[in-house]
Amino acid sequence: MTLHGTYDKDNIFAKMLRGEMPCVKVFEDDVALAFMDIFPQAEGHTLVIPKDVKARNFLELKPKKIGPYMERVQTVAQAVEKALKPEGLRIIQFNGAPAGQTVYHLHFHILPVREGDTGRAHASGTPTDTEELQALADKIAAYL
Ligand code: 5GP
Numbered sequence: 001m002t003l004h005g006t007y008d009k010d011n012i013f014a015k016m017l018r019g020e021m022p023c024v025k026v027f028e029d030d031v032a033l034a035f036m037d038i039f040p041q042a043e044g045h046t047l048v049i050p051k052d053v054k055a056r057n058f059l060e061l062k063p064k065k066i067g068p069y070m071e072r073v074q075t076v077a078q079a080v081e082k083a084l085k086p087e088g089l090r091i092i093q094f095n096g097a098p099a100g101q102t103v104y105h106l107h108f109h110i111l112p113v114r115e116g117d118t119g120r121a122h123a124s125g126t127p128t129d130t131e132e133l134q135a136l137a138d139k140i141a142a143y144l
Pocket residue numbers: 012023024035036037038039040093094100101102103104122123124
């Protein structure tokens with residue numbers, strides 16, 4: 001997949017938004033959905049996706065949608081920080097396969113970083129157990 005292309009309405013995040021695919025939700029309103037990454041690069045790895053858009057990446061998001069969406073990204077990041085108290089946080093977003101993007105519905109990663117933690121590989125490995133993810137989601141949601 002390149003930087004440019006047609007939005008696939010059946011990408012996995014679009015399916016989650018339609019309730020056709022499960023995810024462990026952290027936050028949801030009319031602007032965004034946040035859920036736990038199933039292949040976390042660190043404990044508490046959370047994804048925030050915009051609703052009601054056909055943006056494959058950040059470049060395609062309509063300007064009027066950016067503000068409300070980024071507010072949700074910040075709100076969820078603040079809750080992750082309060083709940084898990086990492087020493088650092090990475091807020092990451094990839095555009096196009098060469099940049100590391102693997103799912104083509106715009107999303108921001110919120111990645112807690114602990115002192116000395118080198119993290120795990122991106123979008124790979126064994127899916128994390130739903131119960132484990134749910135416990136983290138509950139902790140984060142308590143601050144939302
Ligand atoms: P990207 O590589 O596009 O920046 O990020 C996609 C993210 O989605 C990756 O971090 C990957 O682990 C995550 N992911 C892939 N498939 C699933 C899934 O089925 N459920 C959840 N919750 N996350 C997924």
